[in-house]
Amino acid sequence: MQQKPVLHTLLSPRLLDLYEVNDSIVVIIDVFRATSTITTALYNGAEKVIPVSGVEDCIAIGKKLNAVTAGERDGKIIEGLQHGNSPAEYPRSFIEGKTLVLTTTNGTKLLHMALDRGASEVITGSFPNLSSVCEHLATLNKNVILGCSAWKDRFNMEDTLFAGAVISKIKKYFTVHCDSSLMANDMYQLHCNNIYSFIRKTTHWHRLASYGLEKDLEYCVTADVANVLPQYYDGALIVK
Numbered sequence: 001m002q003q004k005p006v007l008h009t010l011l012s013p014r015l016l017d018l019y020e021v022n023d024s025i026v027v028i029i030d031v032f033r034a035t036s037t038i039t040t041a042l043y044n045g046a047e048k049v050i051p052v053s054g055v056e057d058c059i060a061i062g063k064k065l066n067a068v069t070a071g072e073r074d075g076k077i078i079e080g081l082q083h084g085n086s087p088a089e090y091p092r093s094f095i096e097g098k099t100l101v102l103t104t105t106n107g108t109k110l111l112h113m114a115l116d117r118g119a120s121e122v123i124t125g126s127f128p129n130l131s132s133v134c135e136h137l138a139t140l141n142k143n144v145i146l147g148c149s150a151w152k153d154r155f156n157m158e159d160t161l162f163a164g165a166v167i168s169k170i171k172k173y174f175t176v177h178c179d180s181s182l183m184a185n186d187m188y189q190l191h192c193n194n195i196y197s198f199i200r201k202t203t204h205w206h207r208l209a210s211y212g213l214e215k216d217l218e219y220c221v222t223a224d225v226a227n228v229l230p231q232y233y234d235g236a237l238i239v240k
Contacts, residue, residue: 004173004175005143005173005174005175006144006174006175006177007144007171007174007176007178008143008144008146009146009148009160009167009184010146010147010148011148011150011155011160011180012153013113013149013150013153014150016117021114022117022118023118023120024142024143025119025120025122025142025143025144026121026123026144027123027124027125027137027144027145027147027166028110028114028122029107029146029147029159029162030104030106030110030124030126031127031158031159031162031220032208032220033208034085034102034106034107034108034124034149036226037070037090037102038102038237039087039125039226039228039230040128040226041090041100042226042228042230042237042238042239043226044090044096045097046090046095046097047238048099049099049100049101049102049237050101050236051102051104051107051108051112051237052101052102053108053109055081058078058081058101058102058103061101062101065099067098067100067101068095068099068100068101069081069082069083069101070082070083070084070085070100070101071085071102071103072085072105073105075207075211081103085102085104086213086216087216087226088215088219099236105152106149106151107124107149110147111124111232114145115232121142121232122232123229123230123231124232125162126162127220127222127223127224128222128224128225128226129224129227129229130166130169130224130227131223131224131227132229134166137166137173138170138173141173144174146181151204156204157199157201158199158202158205160180160183161187161188161198163184164185164188164189165188168185168192171185196218196221199217199218205217
């Protein structure tokens with residue numbers, strides 16, 4: 001009988017050194033709102049999304065490629081960039097055929113950390129592409145790390161909730177012997193029928209809702225509304 005691959009849930013980028021990243025698939029999760037925005041832009045026809053950690057890199061690459069530049073810090077568009085981190089800013093009528101260069105506080109940092117530590121593949125996940133993520137992971141028979149981007153290295157509930165949603169759908173294909181995964185799965189099972197009310201408890205909701213982003217945040221926890229799989233390849237996230 002073939003041994004099942006192992007699935008772990010990383011609750012913060014600060015803990016990445018504790019996990020065997022080499023040759024694992026790493027799912028970057030940044031529900032509010034980077035990975036929701038990436039998925040939405042690609043679903044709506046963006047050619048690719050280039051994730052960068054620094055604002056200067058974002059501006060420079062944007063100019064070089066004549067690309068759309070985007071990024072926020074604390075819910076506000078960064079000076080010098082064209083757009084923010086709202087999925088609603090990237091309808092097909094605007095983003096189709098374009099390249100988006102995106103800088104975020106948490107998600108892009110974890111993505112580059114995973115690559116530096118030898119991840120065999122990096123994909124991004126959020127509720128809008130939940131099924132695509134689950135179908136992909138279930139078919140590959142490889143170890144998986146569900147990487148929660150957290151908030152400035154501190155645990156957050158919404159990323160963990162998404163990890164739990166993934167685990168609930170694919171756990172039969174994996175050995176799940178990791179308390180953070182068991183906790184994430186339990187959190188999702190407890191709140192899967194009242195997600196919109198549950199997310200109102202999160203600190204990130206309170207941070208971003210104060211900027212009038214409630215509809216954005218509800219979209220970010222709505223399953224399968226942008227069901228494509230962003231995969232990191234040759235410096236960018238694309239839909240293969």
